[in-house]
Amino acid sequence: MTSQDTLSKEGGHPEEPVNPQDGDGLRAGLKNRHLSMIAIGGVIGAGLFVGSASGIAAAGPAILVSYALVGTMVVLVMRMLGEMAAAQPSSGSFSEYADRALGRWAGFSIGWLYWFFWVVVLAVEATAGAVILEGWIPAVPQWAWALIVMVVLTATNLASVGAYGEFEFWFAGIKVVAIGVFIAIGLLAVFGLLPGSDNPGSGLAHLTDSGGFFPEGYGAILTGVLMVVFSFMGSEIVTLAAGESADPQRAVSKATNSVIWRIAVFYLGSVFVVLTLLPWDDKSITEDGSYVAALDSIGIPHAGQIMNVIVLTAVLSCLNSGLYTASRMAFSLGRRGDAPKSFARTDGRGVPRAAILASVLFGFVAVFFNYRWPDTVFAFLLNSSGAVALFVWLVICATQLRMRGIILREAPERLVVRMWLFPWLTWATIGMIAFVLVYMLFDDAGRDQVLLSLLVAGVVVGIAVTREALAPAVGTGGRDRGPGA
Numbered sequence: 001m002t003s004q005d006t007l008s009k010e011g012g013h014p015e016e017p018v019n020p021q022d023g024d025g026l027r028a029g030l031k032n033r034h035l036s037m038i039a040i041g042g043v044i045g046a047g048l049f050v051g052s053a054s055g056i057a058a059a060g061p062a063i064l065v066s067y068a069l070v071g072t073m074v075v076l077v078m079r080m081l082g083e084m085a086a087a088q089p090s091s092g093s094f095s096e097y098a099d100r101a102l103g104r105w106a107g108f109s110i111g112w113l114y115w116f117f118w119v120v121v122l123a124v125e126a127t128a129g130a131v132i133l134e135g136w137i138p139a140v141p142q143w144a145w146a147l148i149v150m151v152v153l154t155a156t157n158l159a160s161v162g163a164y165g166e167f168e169f170w171f172a173g174i175k176v177v178a179i180g181v182f183i184a185i186g187l188l189a190v191f192g193l194l195p196g197s198d199n200p201g202s203g204l205a206h207l208t209d210s211g212g213f214f215p216e217g218y219g220a221i222l223t224g225v226l227m228v229v230f231s232f233m234g235s236e237i238v239t240l241a242a243g244e245s246a247d248p249q250r251a252v253s254k255a256t257n258s259v260i261w262r263i264a265v266f267y268l269g270s271v272f273v274v275l276t277l278l279p280w281d282d283k284s285i286t287e288d289g290s291y292v293a294a295l296d297s298i299g300i301p302h303a304g305q306i307m308n309v310i311v312l313t314a315v316l317s318c319l320n321s322g323l324y325t326a327s328r329m330a331f332s333l334g335r336r337g338d339a340p341k342s343f344a345r346t347d348g349r350g351v352p353r354a355a356i357l358a359s360v361l362f363g364f365v366a367v368f369f370n371y372r373w374p375d376t377v378f379a380f381l382l383n384s385s386g387a388v389a390l391f392v393w394l395v396i397c398a399t400q401l402r403m404r405g406i407i408l409r410e411a412p413e414r415l416v417v418r419m420w421l422f423p424w425l426t427w428a429t430i431g432m433i434a435f436v437l438v439y440m441l442f443d444d445a446g447r448d449q450v451l452l453s454l455l456v457a458g459v460v461v462g463i464a465v466t467r468e469a470l471a472p473a474v475g476t477g478g479r480d481r482g483p484g485a
Contacts, residue, residue, distance in 0.1 A: 027350025034165030039255035041172020047231030059224035060215040060280040066224030071263040080400035082256025085239040087414040089248030092332025101402035105464035117388040118326040122363030129315040171317035186273035198299030330355035386449030
């Protein structure tokens with residue numbers, strides 16, 4: 001038995017041994033360029049483009065500190081996840097690792113919560129895309145645009161994993177190029193080097209000329225953290241996608257090692273440009289959006305429409321990846337007996353059709369709720385999934401504390417990515433995430449999200465514990481959990 005077999009025996013279906021060459025029963029249809037762009041684009045969500053304005057309004061230039069703090073937390077979490085994923089690439093990623101390290105209740109709970117998070121995101125992003133498209137072609141109603149977008153991306157995911165990878169390659173590529181060009185042009189304008197620019201080019205003066213670097217006080221940094229933390233969700237997608245690549249270990253290692261510069265450039269770099277082009281309290285930032293306001297200050301014509309195209313691309317990218325991620329988590333849950341067995345079946349192209357259709361069906365229902373009961377049913381769905389990102393990161397930290405020992409005992413040669421300063425930085429990250437969750441309880445905007453997310457998490461954990469107590473062998477096939485379980 002190989003070291004990969006040893007590490008994978010806990011996550012595989014008891015009657016269908018895992019073949020590391022076919023991605024846990026899926027097909028290795030993702031190319032290196034697909035995974036590279038998924039890794040780069042995974043940290044660039046629509047929230048960066050549309051959510052940064054509110055963060056700037058709340059904290060001023062100090063929002064850069066908020067982005068840096070959250071970015072540091074994400075880098076540490078991704079390092080932990082990368083350590084486990086490089087040793088055991090899996091379509092279930094952290095859910096499967098939690099199943100083994102913390103217990104079946106943990107894998108079941110975090111897997112379903114993560115699935116729930118992404119199917120709600122499908123509705124949010126489909127609606128956001130529909131708003132932009134309706135603005136361009138008002139003859140087609142908004143609900144119809146949402147339906148069209150969902151149908152097209154469902155078809156893409158049903159075609160093959162390669163089709164998903166190709167779409168995501170181009171979606172992510174557009175986002176990356178757009179932000180790269182924005183930063184380059186913006187920095188030239190900031191220092192007065194851009195010919196024909198309408199911006200006076202005041203250098204770094206705008207970082208301190210409107211009330212200083214902390215105009216709203218030091219406490220605003222934490223308020224900013226709450227506003228930006230959820231725009232980072234999606235970094236972990238590459239660890240799920242790696243299971244469907246020819247060389248998953250290399251893909252995970254590369255993505256994990258590059259996450260620092262990706263966050264530094266795309267998040268800190270682009271927000272820094274906005275804050276140096278305009279005073280943080282300029283009304284155009286909140287009225288038009290931070291990036292549109294920045295482009296307008298330079299004199300770029302049709303800045304609003306340009307950003308609409310980029311935001312639509314980010315929305316489609318998020319929808320594409322969200323459907324992929326939700327379906328692969330459902331596939332993994334089905335393979336472990338924690339979801340209907342049909343979710344674990346793949347067609348001739350290695351596509352888990354039932355898992356995809358179940359995920360998109362819930363997404364369609366959530367879209368309907370958004371149009372029919374936006375302030376009640378959909379608001380509940382939105383708030384009850386709001387803190388799931390933090391729960392996922394917390395579980396990744398707790399899992400890595402135990403998985404390190406399991407990997408060292410069973411296949412130490414597969415520990416090619418190591419968490420820095422283990423276990424001290426892992427515990428420090430747990431403390432950071434716990435602090436953010438507690439702070440949200442004292443924040444008017446965050447309180448409902450934490451309480452409702454805890455309610456839903458409590459229900460799911462309760463189901464998992466009850467299920468395990470009543471039928472401990474369900475989904476395990478009587479398999480031996482092995483050391484460290």
